[in-house]
Amino acid sequence: MDKYLQNMKFLFNPSSVAVVGASQNPGKLGFHVMKSLTNGGFPGKIFPINPGGQEIMGISCYPTLAACGDMVDLAIVVVPASVVPTVFQECVKNRVKGIVLITAGFKEIEDPQGAVLHEQLAAIADRAQIPVIGPNTFGMINFHARLNASFTPEFSLLKKGHIALVSQSGGMSHLLGFLGIRDNAGFSKIVGLGNRLNVDFAQMIEYLCEDSQTKAIALYVEGIDDPGSLVEKAKAVTGRKPIVAYKTGSAHVGDQASLSHTGSVAGKHDIYLAAFRQAGIVTVPDSQQLLDVAKAFAYCPIPRGKGIAVLSGQAGPGMAGSDICEREGLEIVSFTPQTQAKINSLLPPLALRTNPVDMGPAWYDASAIAGIVKAVMDDDNVGGILLFMMFASANVDAVSGMADLLKSWNQRKPVISCMLSPPGIWDEQVCELEECGAIVNYSTPERAARAMAALCKWAKMTRKNKG
C-alpha cells in the first residue's frame, strides 16, 4: 500500500490530534474545534497548539508542533492563510500523517495570491504524501472513532452508522447532518472536501470502498476539476458499495456561485449526470432524497428483481406510494396463488386484496395484519416491500404483532416503510425497528417509494455491470 493511502487511515483514525490555532476565545474557530474534539469524546491525545496559551478546556497548550514530540497523527489547522505554508513545513518535519485545513482564503479568493498559496501547499503535501482535507472546509467527522475534527461540536449529536457523506459544501453537510438527526439516519463519516488540495471525490471513494464502517456513499457535488477520475474510481466500486450523488449547479447562476465558493466551475450539469449514470452512481434531484436514498442503501438488503409489494393500512397512502412506483418504473407484481389465497382468507371481499393491498378492513385484527405481511414476505414474486401505516391510539394495537414479525424476519428482503404516528404513540417502536435493521422508515409514502426505486435501480445496475 502506498504511503498516501496508509496516511489516509491515520487521518481518519488518529491516535493523537493537534489543533494548530487552538483558542479559548469563543469568537475563534480554534475554540469550536477544541470543543468538537473534547465534547465529541475523542479518546486519543489532544494537543492544543498556541504559543501564548496556557491551557484550553483543561488541556495544556503546546507552543509548536515540534514541542509535541514525534507523536501527532492528525493536525487540524485553523491559523490565517499566510501562516499555513510554515505550518505545513512543520507538519512534514514532525511526521504528521494527515491534515484537516479549515482555513479559507486560497483558491476561492479573487486575489491571485490565493491560487499561488494553494499550489505551494499542494506541492508540500504531495511531496510528503500527506493527505489534506480542505482548505476552506468545516472539517470532517469519523463517528466510529469518536473524532469530530470540525468546527461544529453539534455533529457529535448525530447517530453513528453506515452512511459516509462526502460533500463539496459545508452548508450542505450541516443541512444533511441536521436532517439526519430528525430522520434517525446514522453516519460513518462526514467529510467536507472544501477546495480539495489533494483529497478529492476520487480519493474519498477509493478510501471508503475499503472502509468496513461505510455501507453507502453519499456525494454532494457542485463542480469538480477532474470528473473523469471520480467516474473511474466509482466504476471500480460499483457492485461493491452503492453510491448516490446529488449534483447542484444546473441553474445558470450556479456556475458563478460555485466558482466563487470552492474555486471550480460547476460545468455542464447534464454531462455530470450522464457520467454518474455510466459509473453506476445513482443520482437524486434534492438534498432530502440524497439522505433518503443513502439511508436505504446503507440499511437495506439488495432487492431481487424489481417486483414490489405495496401493503398499506389505509388506502390513500397506498395510492400515493403506488403512483410513485409506477412513475419510477417499479413493478407492482401479482402475488403467487398461495399468497393471494392466504390474503383472501384474511381480508373481507370489500377490501382491495390484490397488490397493492389495502389492509384497512383488517385494521382491528392484529393477527390478520401480521398474517398478510408474513405471506407477502414469503412470496417469491416479491423482491421488496413498501409498508405504509398511520397509527394513533385507536389503531395502535393492530401493529404489535407485526412488529415482532418484522424483528424476527431478519430482513431477507428490503422492507421500506412509512409508519407515522403522533409523538408518544408509536414513534419509539419505529426507531427500535430501524435500530434492529427490520425496516427503513420515512415520513411520507412517496419518500419511501422513491428510496425503494433507487435501491432497485442500483441493484439493476450492479447486475448489469457484473453480467
Add this chain to the structure above:
Amino acid sequence: MDKYLQNMKFLFNPSSVAVVGASQNPGKLGFHVMKSLTNGGFPGKIFPINPGGQEIMGISCYPTLAACGDMVDLAIVVVPASVVPTVFQECVKNRVKGIVLITAGFKEIEDPQGAVLHEQLAAIADRAQIPVIGPNTFGMINFHARLNASFTPEFSLLKKGHIALVSQSGGMSHLLGFLGIRDNAGFSKIVGLGNRLNVDFAQMIEYLCEDSQTKAIALYVEGIDDPGSLVEKAKAVTGRKPIVAYKTGSAHVGDQASLSHTGSVAGKHDIYLAAFRQAGIVTVPDSQQLLDVAKAFAYCPIPRGKGIAVLSGQAGPGMAGSDICEREGLEIVSFTPQTQAKINSLLPPLALRTNPVDMGPAWYDASAIAGIVKAVMDDDNVGGILLFMMFASANVDAVSGMADLLKSWNQRKPVISCMLSPPGIWDEQVCELEECGAIVNYSTPERAARAMAALCKWAKMTRKNKG
C-alpha cells in the same frame, strides 16, 4: 342563506354534540370519539348516546337522541351501518343540524345493499337539508372551536392555524396531520370526506371560502363523481383564497384502489390536473408538498412580481435553492444599483455579491448579515426572499440581529426560509419567528424554493383572472 349552508355553520361550530354509539370499551370507535371530544377540550355540551350505558368518561349517558331534548346541534354517528337509517330519522325528528357519519360499509362494499343504504341516507339528509360528513370517515376537526369530532384524539396535538385540509382519505389526513406536528403547521380544519353523502369538495370549498379562520385550502383528491362542480366552486374562490390540490391515482393500479376505497373511480389523472389548473388550483406531486404549499399559502403575503432574491449563509444550500427557482420559472432578479452598492459595502470582493448572494464571508459579522437582508427587503425589484442559513454554535451569534429585523419588518414580502440547526441551538427562535409571521420555514432549501414557486404561480393566476 339556505338552510343547508346555515346548518354547515352549526356542523362545524356546534353548541352541543351527541355521540350516537358512545362506548367505554377502548376496542370501539365510540370510545375514541368520546376521548377526542373530551381530551380536545370541547367547550360545549356532550351527550353520549348509549341505551345500556350509565356514564362514559364522567359524562352521563342518554338512551336516545330524543332523550337529549331539542338541543343537539351535531350528531357523531358510530353505530353499525344497518342501524344508521333509523338514527338519521331520529336526527331529523330532533332537529339535529349536522351529522358526522363515521360508520363504514355503504357504497364502498361489494354488496349492492351498501349502495342502496347510501341512497336511502342521502334522501333523508337532503330532504331535511342536513349536511353529512361521511360515511366511512375518521371524522373532522375544527381547531378554532376545539371540536375534535374524529376517532383520533391525537389530532388535538396539532397547532391551531389557518390551513383547512379537505381529504378523501383518512390515512392521508392522519399523515398530513402528523407531518404538520413535525413541521409546525397550523390548521383551521381537517375534514375527512369519506364517501361524501352530501358534503363533497364543492360544498367544502364554498363553505371554507367564507370561513374567516381559513386562509388556505388544501385538497387531497383521489377521484370524484362531479369534478365539474368542484372546478366551478373553485373558480368562484380564485383570487380570494388560494387552493392547492394533491391528486393521486395516476397509477394504473390506483383506479382499482380508489373504487374499493371510497366508492369512486379515480378517473383520468391528466384531465383532473388540467381542470384544476383551469380553476386556479395549484397542484403538487406529493403529500409533503401539499403541506408545504398550504403553509406558504396560509402564512405568506402575496409576492408582487416573480422576481426572487436568494440569500444564503452558505453557498451550497443557495445553489440548491437557485436550481429549483430556475427549474420552476422563478426569476432571480438583479438588484437595484442602491441595493447592490449596499451589499458591496458589506461583503468582501471574494464573495458572490450579486443575486443569489452568498453571505458566507460575512458570517461572523451580525450587523453585515442584517444589513444585507434589510437592503434586499427594501429593494423594489424583489418580490419575495428565499433565506437559507445553517446554524450551529460556531455561527449562531451572527443571526440574532437578523431575527429582530425580520420580526420588526412586518412581512411586506414573503420571506420563505430554510433555517436549520441542531436541537437546542436555534430551533426555538425559528418557531418564534414563524409564530409571529416573520417567516415560513422549511427543512430543506429545495422545499422552501418550491413553496415560493407555488406562491408565485398562484399570484400570477390571480392577477390573470382579475385582469
